[in-house]
Amino acid sequence: MSNLFDLAVTVNRVRYERAVEPHILLSDFLRHDIGLTGTHVGCEHGVCGACTVLFDGQPVRSCLLFAVQTHGHEVTTVEGLGTIDNLHPIQEAFHEAHGLQCGFCTPGILTTLVPFLEQNPNPSEAEIRAAISGNLCRCTGYQHIVDAVKLAAEKMRA
Amino acid sequence: MTTKFIGKRVKRNEDPRLLTGQAQFVDDVEIPGMLHAAFLRSDYAHARLLSIDVSEARKRAGVVAVFTAEDMGDDWQPGPPLVSPPPTVKDVIFHSRRQVPLVKDKVRHAGEAIAVVIAESRYIAEDAVEDILVEFEPLEAVIDLEKGLEAGSPLVHDDLESNLAAHLFQKKGDYEAAREKADLVIARRIVVDRGAAAAMENRGIVTDWDKKSQHLTVWDTTQAPIPIRNGLVARLGLSEHKVRVIAPFIGGGFGPKMMMFYPEEMLIPWVSMKLNRPIKWIEDRRENFYATTQERGQIHDVEIALSKDGHILGLKDIFLHDTGAYDPYGLTTPLNTQCHVMGPYDIKNFTSEVSVVFTNKTLVTPVRGAGRPQGIYIIERLLDIAARELGIDLIAIRKRNLIPPDAFPYEHEIIDQAFAPLVLDSGNYWPVMEKALEMVGYDQFIEYEQPRLRAEGKYVGIGVIPFLESTGVGPYEGARVTVEASGKINVATGIGTQGQGHFTSFAQIVAEQLGVAVCDVRIVTGDTAEFHWGTGTFASRGAVVAGNAIHASASIVRQKVLKLASKILKTPEEELELEDGLVRVIDIPHKSISLGELALLANPLRGAVQPGTEPGLEATAYFGPQYGATAFGTHAMILEIDPETMMLEIKRYITVEDCGTVLNPLILEGQIHGGVSMGIGNAYYEKLHFDENGQLLNASFADYLIPSATELPRIEVGHVETQSPLNELGAKGVGEAGTLPVPALFAQAIENALNNRDLEILETPLSPNRLYELLRPNEEKSR
Numbered sequence: 001m002s003n004l005f006d007l008a009v010t011v012n013r014v015r016y017e018r019a020v021e022p023h024i025l026l027s028d029f030l031r032h033d034i035g036l037t038g039t040h041v042g043c044e045h046g047v048c049g050a051c052t053v054l055f056d057g058q059p060v061r062s063c064l065l066f067a068v069q070t071h072g073h074e075v076t077t078v079e080g081l082g083t084i085d086n087l088h089p090i091q092e093a094f095h096e097a098h099g100l101q102c103g104f105c106t107p108g109i110l111t112t113l114v115p116f117l118e119q120n121p122n123p124s125e126a127e128i129r130a131a132i133s134g135n136l137c138r139c140t141g142y143q144h145i146v147d148a149v150k151l152a153a154e155k156m157r158a
Numbered sequence: 159m160t161t162k163f164i165g166k167r168v169k170r171n172e173d174p175r176l177l178t179g180q181a182q183f184v185d186d187v188e189i190p191g192m193l194h195a196a197f198l199r200s201d202y203a204h205a206r207l208l209s210i211d212v213s214e215a216r217k218r219a220g221v222v223a224v225f226t227a228e229d230m231g232d233d234w235q236p237g238p239p240l241v242s243p244p245p246t247v248k249d250v251i252f253h254s255r256r257q258v259p260l261v262k263d264k265v266r267h268a269g270e271a272i273a274v275v276i277a278e279s280r281y282i283a284e285d286a287v288e289d290i291l292v293e294f295e296p297l298e299a300v301i302d303l304e305k306g307l308e309a310g311s312p313l314v315h316d317d318l319e320s321n322l323a324a325h326l327f328q329k330k331g332d333y334e335a336a337r338e339k340a341d342l343v344i345a346r347r348i349v350v351d352r353g354a355a356a357a358m359e360n361r362g363i364v365t366d367w368d369k370k371s372q373h374l375t376v377w378d379t380t381q382a383p384i385p386i387r388n389g390l391v392a393r394l395g396l397s398e399h400k401v402r403v404i405a406p407f408i409g410g411g412f413g414p415k416m417m418m419f420y421p422e423e424m425l426i427p428w429v430s431m432k433l434n435r436p437i438k439w440i441e442d443r444r445e446n447f448y449a450t451t452q453e454r455g456q457i458h459d460v461e462i463a464l465s466k467d468g469h470i471l472g473l474k475d476i477f478l479h480d481t482g483a484y485d486p487y488g489l490t491t492p493l494n495t496q497c498h499v500m501g502p503y504d505i506k507n508f509t510s511e512v513s514v515v516f517t518n519k520t521l522v523t524p525v526r527g528a529g530r531p532q533g534i535y536i537i538e539r540l541l542d543i544a545a546r547e548l549g550i551d552l553i554a555i556r557k558r559n560l561i562p563p564d565a566f567p568y569e570h571e572i573i574d575q576a577f578a579p580l581v582l583d584s585g586n587y588w589p590v591m592e593k594a595l596e597m598v599g600y601d602q603f604i605e606y607e608q609p610r611l612r613a614e615g616k617y618v619g620i621g622v623i624p625f626l627e628s629t630g631v632g633p634y635e636g637a638r639v640t641v642e643a644s645g646k647i648n649v650a651t652g653i654g655t656q657g658q659g660h661f662t663s664f665a666q667i668v669a670e671q672l673g674v675a676v677c678d679v680r681i682v683t684g685d686t687a688e689f690h691w692g693t694g695t696f697a698s699r700g701a702v703v704a705g706n707a708i709h710a711s712a713s714i715v716r717q718k719v720l721k722l723a724s725k726i727l728k729t730p731e732e733e734l735e736l737e738d739g740l741v742r743v744i745d746i747p748h749k750s751i752s753l754g755e756l757a758l759l760a761n762p763l764r765g766a767v768q769p770g771t772e773p774g775l776e777a778t779a780y781f782g783p784q785y786g787a788t789a790f791g792t793h794a795m796i797l798e799i800d801p802e803t804m805m806l807e808i809k810r811y812i813t814v815e816d817c818g819t820v821l822n823p824l825i826l827e828g829q830i831h832g833g834v835s836m837g838i839g840n841a842y843y844e845k846l847h848f849d850e851n852g853q854l855l856n857a858s859f860a861d862y863l864i865p866s867a868t869e870l871p872r873i874e875v876g877h878v879e880t881q882s883p884l885n886e887l888g889a890k891g892v893g894e895a896g897t898l899p900v901p902a903l904f905a906q907a908i909e910n911a912l913n914n915r916d917l918e919i920l921e922t923p924l925s926p927n928r929l930y931e932l933l934r935p936n937e938e939k940s941r
Binding site (some may be wrong): 094 | 169170173174175177178179180181182183185186187188280281356357358359360407408409412442443584656657658659663824825826827828832833834835858859860864866867868870872875904
């Protein structure tokens, strides 16, 4: 292809330089070009929120962005939060409160919550529900997710 | 029974991987040289296919191949039947018409696949789909169930005389005689419409054919990897050990991933072998709305006969069931409706007649609930109407008719979805209902709260609905439990897993027997290379059927462990205990040997063994129940309706569940929360709107509203345990339970809140708009 774009983006604190086609979605770039398959794609029309990642710290739908739009920016995916041996407090709280079942929507919810809890260290249940209202989950009925967020907030305040 | 692990709120083994993006889903599989598939699907619901021109698509750079039905030659054949018609019912009619890999002559639903493009990337494949030219002759679509059965209706399948797919009659006692004696007969038409399962992960399949080793590997978002393997073997003419099907982490199943074979499942492995290349196909959300199976469309003409004191004398239900364009799933769903329309009530006289109708809509197969919510909706609506007409309290009429605890096992004299006699194994219903009433504060609400709030002008209502669920049906599942030299336990079972927590609840069952930590039990599900007997995850049966197979295997391994340890520790088996990964002499804790050491000793490299000795500490066992275990529950709800917008707010939501032995309360609560949330979607938000041409008008998450966190209430969960006598664990299933009573509960609570005697809700799903429409004629009347 002649019209490749030289993309330079930092993902999870690692700098990637790739020649990409301009129409490649950020979600596909993350998943298939650099192998970060933790970001999931549920609807590809920006509603379900499963593909949410952080773009310079703010949650965005990676299925609604082209990879080239992240040129020169920082992206954080679920892989950038914590590891199996060293979970992020939000991940820990989801484990303890059973905040996930199939786990498909979970990465998008976790990334949505990182800036939310930074800005609202002591959120009410209604605030939590509003914060995740753009993330659809078909398994949990959200209740254990809400419990997990409360627990995460406690952990992060401690 | 005192337990150490079973019944405990154990955190899930699978979570750390899922939480860190390290769990493999089908779309995460990457294979060097992999090609990507995209489908051309029909925009018409019903049309004759006149011609297809794929020449431009084939010319596009990056396109490797395009296949149509024609290109498949003799390999083009309809999918195998998934469930056969019931053999034990007299005069059953069943016309088996199965889905095809690609449309050959006629399109039968919008979204049916016509051609597949294989290209270097999904982007190219999707672009090339647009290059294909198709000439259709549009035909009038069969959408309405009743019109579909009228003489002169267009036919979904031209070789049949009508759109009747099946007809089944079942009876118990003598309804007509019971009707003669009745003080009150209520006859109503009740309509249930379609919804989507809408798992967050769409379907997908990756296939890798290795020509030199003649080995096919398939990653599939299926709830039933073993039947998929068996079907592919039969279809592709391969040996069973040459086909490996893996259902890795699956992003929600809810029934439609139990359907097989989807056209893509037939086609992609075939293409992989043709091209000798790995292929990936991942469904998009729009395809999921059109091509993944759906459920619940039925029209019931139903009649209930009662005595004046509210005893049910008999029930007669004549209904139509929408099966969509094909019927590979047999009669499972309508049979479930027949088996649940009597609810948890002692009904002696029953007649049920179902006509299954082909329509030009997406195929119907079970969706979480699977015919049961329709049955529950119908009987509960009728009881609400009966209570109103007889002037009996809503709770009293139910209590009066519940099957009493001494009547179990209770024989219903009809057959269930497994074609086994419908026998309710065990139950004690009233205490469950009573607990729900207590939890919701029923009396307090009716006597004080509601009058007070009504006086303030608020439209608040309460609902209480009991229900039962047949679960844990056959035929069987199996498992192999192995103590490894590391001292960790490996367990393989054939069912797939889609978020139910099997990696943990099954590990608890094994830990209980072998005295190891739950995190030291590694569970493998859904990989035919690890375990190759079984059927699948459906009918709320994983914990019951696979769970008991695992329990049986672990029990045998425990015996082997004790036998060997007794020899080595020179201590009688009765004096040994399994704790902390060790076999210890009770009271002499330092006299012990680890399970890992025993595993090594059980698999000697040299020396002689007793003839007949089996190596290792391993056992394989199977569990197949005679019939299903029946769970019971009650939901209660208090809601408030905004009379202007018809938006409602759920103030309290209570569930009390009796699913026998609880393996893990944390996981159980999660299952119930999820079931209820899907039920709330079914009841008030979700409906698939097909127009008269068979076009789905809301095929996106922007238009098809699945509940988000702001619509759902906090759900309070209570438990009662009546163990099933049918299996050693005493377990009953619960996966689908949460969905079952919710539409009936909404109807009851909405009627109660609006307190308008002209409002009689006889349909589901509802929505704010629909409720407004239902009330509007009444409003005009009152003016």
